[in-house]
Amino acid sequence: MTQIFLAAQAAQGGGGMSMIIMLVLMFAIMWFFMIRPQQKKQKEIQQFQNSLAEGSQVITGGGIYGTVKRIDLAKNTVDVEIARGVVITVDKGYVFKDTANTPLQK
Numbered sequence: 001m002t003q004i005f006l007a008a009q010a011a012q013g014g015g016g017m018s019m020i021i022m023l024v025l026m027f028a029i030m031w032f033f034m035i036r037p038q039q040k041k042q043k044e045i046q047q048f049q050n051s052l053a054e055g056s057q058v059i060t061g062g063g064i065y066g067t068v069k070r071i072d073l074a075k076n077t078v079d080v081e082i083a084r085g086v087v088i089t090v091d092k093g094y095v096f097k098d099t100a101n102t103p104l105q106k
Contacts (some may be wrong), residue, residue, distance in 0.1 A: 058078075
């Protein structure tokens with residue numbers, strides 16, 4: 001019985017360092033496949049929202065397609081025309097690039 005216990009203890013002796021390496025490796029994989037791409041996407045959205053101009057084709061967070069008519073930087077809002085003569089005011093943070101009406105980039 002004592003021999004089995006001693007053998008099990010000896011086998012676990014080098015396991016601590018390999019566990020730390022495994023955890024670091026798992027974090028690195030998560031960083032490159034999940035966190036980093038999401039940060040890049042957020043940066044692109046922020047750049048688009050900061051570069052909005054009148055006439056830009058956009059889609060709101062609620063899924064409404066329209067054209068930017070006016071940007072109010074003081075209130076951080078955007079007036080979007082969704083139909084002829086129908087203008088809604090949307091928070092700038094909920095306006096995204098309309099990829100359906102833009103040609104695909106190669």
